Amino acid sequence: MKVVFVVDAYFPRYAAVEKCAKNLVDVLLREGHEVTVIAKRYWDSPVNLTDDLPEDVLFVSTSLSKMRAQVDCHLAEASCCFGWRLADRACALVNYFGTLAGRSCAHWDLVEAYRKAIEELGFVPDQLVPCSSPFEGVIACVEYSKQHPEVKLTPVIFDQFADSGTLCKTRFTRELKRKANIAVEREALEASNLVLNVTWDEHVRKYHPDCSGKLVHIEHPLLVRPKENLQSSDKRGDGRSLVIFAGSLSAGVRDPAVALDIFCELEDVAHLDMYVMGAGRDLVQPKSSEHPNAVSLLDAVPSSEMTSLLAKADCLLSIGNTRSDQKPSKVVEYMATGKPILHICSIADDPVRDDVSAYPLGCVINAGEDAVCARETVRAFLERTRGKQMAFDEVSALFHDEDPEIAVERLLNCGGAPPHSRDLL
Structure with a gap:
């Protein structure tokens, strides 16, 4: 069967969604399917088709994304250059005003770039x-499927659209575009055979209740057996536990303040290495400067190096989101290593809380609890779990739904193509 994935970033960069997509692609390839991935081109994307992957990968661009790629390329070489930083902000403003100008938050030029790429594949996907x-x-x-109703359409929804705090950065934008965004969601649901999702159930029940029957719940398909030995050792040589956080941070979305306060008081038993990307580095920099013996701010590492990085840790740090309708995928990657996991909840209904609580080497801290109590809980947890690690098969038996093969089984279990209705935009 010929399967086509459409994603944002892809090789050599894999954000959370693309890591999930890549795992699904790998399973499909092992099962003998032909897979093509269509992704958005970034500054470090291959110029042409890449031979580094078994799947075919095509990259698309818009006028704005081409400009943004050039700016990002220069920023990668000279990140402190004021001119290119200003150009980066200018691109962000152009993108924001493009969102405001459209009927919905979707950008039609990117829609067309993806659609054209599918049309030019030279075959009709199954x-x-x-x-x-x-x-x-x-x-x-x-x-595309309006013109090819025989094609099965099975979106995999990891992120919100109408209720996205990332896409609609302000309440004004979210409310201004809500009706149109809901209409876009509606047609996508009507056109799809099945919709696999992680946290979209409640939203669909509220706004599209008659489409709820098409939803199939999955967890993040990130529980993959590591390809290398992940046994840690005393890399620092001082007897302290090495705790690692690797990912993105954002004020108001995923804030490290509580974690930083805890570890700044635990430098006798632990050191926290934070590999942070983007603007979130500014949230860590003051504490890392004031307490260098407790916290280090380090550059983000590419996905290809993540397994080796996590192998160094005695404990892995997870920081919860401030919204319950988006479930961070990082904790599943952490679980695949078998390492102890410390998760700090920002809200009472944190969607990751139950997973970490069920993980035998997990510890959950609530952001609002007494600081001294939280610190001593973490201290005891680090001392109790130092040097301990679960076998992958043990983790897999506990978290079966996070296996990519389960998601692929559900992905392929779809019926005939549904009828199509009105235009989206």
Whole structure:
């Protein structure tokens, strides 16, 4: 069967959604399917088709994304250059005003770029699997399937659209575009055979209750057996536990303040290495400067190096989101290592809380609890679990739904193509 995935970033960069997509692709390839991935081109994307992957990968661009790629390329070489930083902000403003100008939050130029790439594949896919974000990929697949109703459409929704705090950065934008965004979601649901999702159930029940029957719940398909030995050792040579956080941070979304306060008081038993990307580095820098013996701010590492990085840790730090309708995938990657996991909840209904609580080497701290109590809980946890590690098969037996093979089984279990209705945009 010929399966086409539509994603945002891909090789050599894999954000959370694309890591999930890549795991699904790998399972499909092992099962003998032909897989093509259509992704958005970034500054470090291959110029042409890459021979580094068994799947075919095509990259698309818009006028703005081409400009943004050039700016990012210069920033990678000279990140402190004021001119290129200003150009980066200018691109962000252009993108924001483009969102405001459109009927919905979707950008039609990106929709067209994806749709055209599917049209020019030279074959009609048996199944289209757009993975949000971006939702433009979902829209493009809906538009394509209107002309090819025999194609099975099975979006995999990891992120919100109408209720996205990332896409709609302000309440004004979210409310201004809500009606149109809901309409876009509606047609995507109507056009799809099945919709696999992680946290979209409640939203669909509220706004599209008659489409709830198409939803199939999955967990993040990131529980993959590591390819190398992940046994840690005393890398620092001082007897302290090495705790690692690797990912993105954002004020108001995923804030490290509580974690930093805890570890700044635990430098006698632990050192926290924070590999942070983007603007979130500014949230860590003051504490790392004031307490260098407790916290280190380090550059983010590419996905290809993540396993080796996590292998160094005695404990892995997870920081919860401030919204319950988006479930961070990082904790599943952490579980695959078998290492102890410390998770700090920002909200009472944190969607990761139960997973970490069920993990035998897990510890959950609530952001609002007494600081001294939280610190001593972490201290005891680090001392109790230092040097301990679960075998992958033990973790897999406990968290079966996070296995990519389970998600692929559900992905392929879809019926005939549904009828199409009105235009999306």
